[in-house]
Structures are given as structure tokens and as C-alpha cells.
Amino acid sequence: MTSDEALMLEFQGGSRAAFEELFARYRKPLYGFFERRLNNPDRAEDLAQETFLAVIRAASRYEPRALVRTYLYGIALKLLAAERRKFLTSSTSGQSAPEPKTDGTPECALWVRQAMEKLDAPEREILMLREYEQLSYSDIAELLRIPVNTVRSRLFRSRLALKSYLESEAKTKPALRASTAQPHPGRRGMQ
Amino acid sequence: MSTNRHPIEQEELMAYLDGELPTDQATEALSHLELCPECQTLVADFRDLSQELMAWEVESPEVGIPSQINAALGERLQKREAAKVSSPRLENRVMTSRWVWVGALAIVCVAVGLKLTLTSRNRNEDRSTAYPSMASIEQYLMLDRNAEIAMARSAAPEAISDDAKILVLGWRGYETAIEGKNGFVCMVERSWMSPFNSAEFWNPKVHVPLCFNPAAARSILPLTIKRTEMVLVGLSKAQMIDSIKAGFDNKELQTPEPGAMCYMMSRAGYLNDALGHYVPHLMFYFPLTDKSSWGADLPDSPVTLNPQFQGGPEPITEFVIPVGKWSDGTAAPVM
Numbered sequence: 001m002t003s004d005e006a007l008m009l010e011f012q013g014g015s016r017a018a019f020e021e022l023f024a025r026y027r028k029p030l031y032g033f034f035e036r037r038l039n040n041p042d043r044a045e046d047l048a049q050e051t052f053l054a055v056i057r058a059a060s061r062y063e064p065r066a067l068v069r070t071y072l073y074g075i076a077l078k079l080l081a082a083e084r085r086k087f088l089t090s091s092t093s094g095q096s097a098p099e100p101k102t103d104g105t106p107e108c109a110l111w112v113r114q115a116m117e118k119l120d121a122p123e124r125e126i127l128m129l130r131e132y133e134q135l136s137y138s139d140i141a142e143l144l145r146i147p148v149n150t151v152r153s154r155l156f157r158s159r160l161a162l163k164s165y166l167e168s169e170a171k172t173k174p175a176l177r178a179s180t181a182q183p184h185p186g187r188r189g190m191q
Numbered sequence: 192m193s194t195n196r197h198p199i200e201q202e203e204l205m206a207y208l209d210g211e212l213p214t215d216q217a218t219e220a221l222s223h224l225e226l227c228p229e230c231q232t233l234v235a236d237f238r239d240l241s242q243e244l245m246a247w248e249v250e251s252p253e254v255g256i257p258s259q260i261n262a263a264l265g266e267r268l269q270k271r272e273a274a275k276v277s278s279p280r281l282e283n284r285v286m287t288s289r290w291v292w293v294g295a296l297a298i299v300c301v302a303v304g305l306k307l308t309l310t311s312r313n314r315n316e317d318r319s320t321a322y323p324s325m326a327s328i329e330q331y332l333m334l335d336r337n338a339e340i341a342m343a344r345s346a347a348p349e350a351i352s353d354d355a356k357i358l359v360l361g362w363r364g365y366e367t368a369i370e371g372k373n374g375f376v377c378m379v380e381r382s383w384m385s386p387f388n389s390a391e392f393w394n395p396k397v398h399v400p401l402c403f404n405p406a407a408a409r410s411i412l413p414l415t416i417k418r419t420e421m422v423l424v425g426l427s428k429a430q431m432i433d434s435i436k437a438g439f440d441n442k443e444l445q446t447p448e449p450g451a452m453c454y455m456m457s458r459a460g461y462l463n464d465a466l467g468h469y470v471p472h473l474m475f476y477f478p479l480t481d482k483s484s485w486g487a488d489l490p491d492s493p494v495t496l497n498p499q500f501q502g503g504p505e506p507i508t509e510f511v512i513p514v515g516k517w518s519d520g521t522a523a524p525v526m
Contacts, residue, residue: 002465003488003495014271017390017465019264023256024388028502032249041252049257056263067488112247130209131244136483137211152211156202163240 004068012059023052026072033076033133038083039113047083051075070139073129077143115165123158126151197230198223204230208237210484321464322382322393328423330395331381332360340368343377347402347454348518352377355402364420374405376412382463383422384415386498387432391463400457401474407451411476413444414505435504446506447476456518471523472513480508 002010002018004025010018030051034044054075055062062071116124122144129135129143137155141148199207199220206212207220224230256264333339339359344352356371358378365378382389382397391397403412417438421431438444456471474497482488482496487510497509517523 002498005488014268016264016268020256020390023260024386025498025502027254028251031251035249035251036247045252045254049260052260053263056260056267059267108246109248112244116247131241132247134481137206137209152202152206156205159205159237159240162244163236166240166243 005064008059008062008068008071009064012062019056022055022068026069027052029133030072030076033073034080036113036128036132037080043083047076047079050079054079066142067139069133070135070142073133073135073139074143111169115162115169118165119158119161123154123161126154127158127162130155197227199230201230201233204233205237208234210481322391322395325393325422325425326395328362332362333379333398336368339379342398342400342457342459343379343402344400345457345459345518346377346400347375347456348520351375351454352402352518356408360419362423364423365416374408375402376408377402378412378415379460380415381419383418384499385463386501386503387428388502389463391465392428394463396461397463398459398461400455400460402454404450404452404454406448407453407476410445410448410451411453411507414507417444432504439504439506444505446478451476454518456514456516458517458519458521458523470513471515471517472511475510475512477508477510479506482508482510485510 002021004022007018007022011022027048030048031044034047035041038044038047051072055072062068066074116128119127125144126140129140130137135143137148137151140151144151199216203212203216204220204224207217207224212220224234333342336359340357343357343359344355346352347355351373352375354371354373355375355377356367357369358365358376359368360366360379360381378401380397380399380401382391382394384399385392385394385397414435417435418431421434426434435444439446452473452475454473456473458468458471460468462469485494485496486492487494487496493512495511497511499509500507513523515523
């Protein structure tokens, strides 16, 4: 029942158990954050770990006015940006980024991923932060340093664009769309 | 869609669905939705879209805390302990006078003594290692059946618990000790109703009295019964998780009925080593939902998201609201 923020303060006060609880709560969500954006399980695991290492190193600087969830994804976004810069640098120097791993990925998941890739990057990021990281509009605005109204309008545009794309694809792959429309009891949908 | 026919914009409808509209606008949106088939279609489309996005699931490998993080964690905690003992201000004082030197020495002694005490206490309360596996079953049972009945009843005010059905834990699971009349069921849950990743999952000191209302007795109580039965026959956590998932898949288990809640107002409970008796509170159960829909965990909000089922195999969201009195009517501490 302890909130994330209370755990973070306990950790600042020297509690290992509080950190372990935060690790248990956020390891999978952080892994998912990186995996969906990089399509590389190994790097996703590494970067999720780096996020926690950053939390440990900067624990004394955490202030309870920020939600721990927002704080963690703020770190994750910075690590993601650095990772992308690294690949950009390596690709301009002749190395190419690794191919996304698709082995074992269900076809319906691939379909959603491909649809996501059709969106503009800023709109895609907002949509993912909302749908997968379940952040509020104000959390997203704070993380991306844009007004809340901009978050809302971009989110609306991205959902409409995605809906349109999925509908046009469904005409050619009706069976596939039907399979993605099944309820997923362990996950949150829009309420 | 024109604003002449629709008092709210499509974008606002989306914000309403996301739980991001202020109450007055949300009320307006809801009123309009009830009457407008066109907007109902849009809302259904948005819901479907969100559902479709959930097809992109990511399976994370199950690992403990990696050694690199453990090492960094240990280093930070050690540094912090060291910093607590050596204070520059103290060193300056030591140099000023003999009396201050004596005083400082005394302070150091107290500080070292305190540190030793805290270290010892932390070692005893190291929740990561204190309860690594299940204790013997008798350690979870209450030998005095009447004491367990009384503790179960203490979860809710007498006006509720006096007519409630009372369950007590036996060697094979929960048994009915007293039949009820009002549809409520009171019992004392044990530690295995904690999240599966909780360090106190096997803490035999945990006794959580609660009284389910009729809706929760039908939809939430079966989860407690099932977990308890699996624990008592010796299933592993992985087996229990699989079995619970299968239970939901084959409809043996169900998501919370509308209105499902429980009372947890006993001053006799022991929730875990971190919270102790905690404070009296009510819990409300829902199929998975966003905590923002209740404003949970926001600054000054009295509503908290309970992590009991978060990330677990049960697709349930649980909100906690503290109340001001214990079940016996006495004032409770402020949270």
C-alpha cells in the first residue's frame, strides 16, 4: 500500500527494501518502454537497468513534488535519446543499426507496431506514453516540455491517424484485425 | 461533426475517455454521450483502438535485481551510513574546547550506539531476506478459533459484522465458523494475499482482517479462497500465477462485480512489517482501470492505488480510502 513516492523517500533515507519494491514495480514497465521503442530486447534490458542505476546515483536529488513514475520515465526518455544519438552517429560512420528482432513476435503485435511507425515521431511518442506507460496528459507535457493542450491535440491527431490506417489495413487483412480486437484481460484499455 | 449539433468537440470526448476532463465538463460529455449515437460511435472507435494497441504486448524476462544494480545500491547505502557518522560540524567542535570535546565524544558514542541499533534493526527487518519461503502451516494458523472470529469481526463496525458470515483459516483452507444473514463475509487474510513479488509474501505475522460486502464476497473472496488453497497444497508462486490466469480465462474466477468493496477498519490487524496496523480504511475493487480515473496517488488526494493486484495475474484495480475511525468508533491516527 506504500505509494511510489513514499518508497522513494524511504530509499533516500537508506532503505534497501524500498528500492527493491520500486524495482519490482517498474522493472517490467521500463523494459517495455525501451523494447517498444528500440525493438531490441537486449538493449531494452540494459537500458532498464541503466535507468535504475541512474535512480541510485541521483537518489538524493529526487524531490517528492514529482511523481516517481514521471521521474523514472524522464530518465528513461533521456537514455532513449542518448541511445538514438549513438545509433545515428554509428550509422553516419558506416555502421548500421541492428535490425529489429521479430522472431516470436505475434503477427497482430507486428501489425500494431508497423501502424505505429506510420505516425510522426512526436505524435507517436505521445500516444505511446499515454497508451503503454499510462501517463496523464500533464505528466506527458512535463516530460516532453510542451503545453498540455498540445499533448491533447497531438494525441487526438495520432489516434485518428492510427484509426484510419488500421481501418484501411483491415480491409486487406480482416482476419488479422479481428485477432487484435480480442480483449486482453491483463492489460488496461481506455476506460 | 459540428459544434452546433454537438456541445463538445471530438477532442474533448477523447479527453473524457482518458479521464482528463474536469468534473463539470465530464458531466456535460456524459450527458451528451447518452443521447448522441454519432458520438457513441466515436467513443466506441477510440475504445477499440486502445484495445487493439494492447495487442502489442512485451514479455519481459523474469530476473532478480542484477549484480550491477546490487553493487551500486550497496555502495550508495554504505556511503550514506558513513556520512551519517562523520559530521564536519562535529569535528570543528572537537577542536574548540575540552568540555566540547567531552560532549562531542558523548554524542559520538550515542551516534555510534544508535547506528548499531539501527543496523541491527535493519538487519532484523530486511524484508528482502526475512521471509524467503513458506513457514510451517501452523505458524499461519491462529490456534484460538474464537480469537480469529473476533479479529475477523473487528474489520467492520458491529452493525455490519454482527450479521456477517465469518470464515477462519484451517489446515485445508478457510472454513465457515459462523453463518451470516446480511451477505457480508468477514475473515482474516494471510500474507500470501500480498503481491507475488512482495518480500513479505510469506510473513507469518501478517493478519489482515476484512469484511467483504456481498458483491465482493461473490467476486473477490474466491480469489482469497483460491490462493489459500494453492498455498496449503504447496504450489509454487509460478504455479499459482498460472492457475489464477487460467481461472480467469476459463471463468472460474471473475473480475469484480460493480460495487465490490470491503471494510478494513480493525485496529487488531497487522498488514506487514512496514505498515503495522496501518490506518482504518475502505477498499474498492474494479476491473483494470487507470488510477487517474479516481485521482489516486495525486497530491492531497485521499485515494491510493493499492498495489495488491498491480502487475499480478488478477486483472483487478483496487483503491484505498482511509477513514477517521476504527471499527469500534475510536479515533484513528491521521495518515
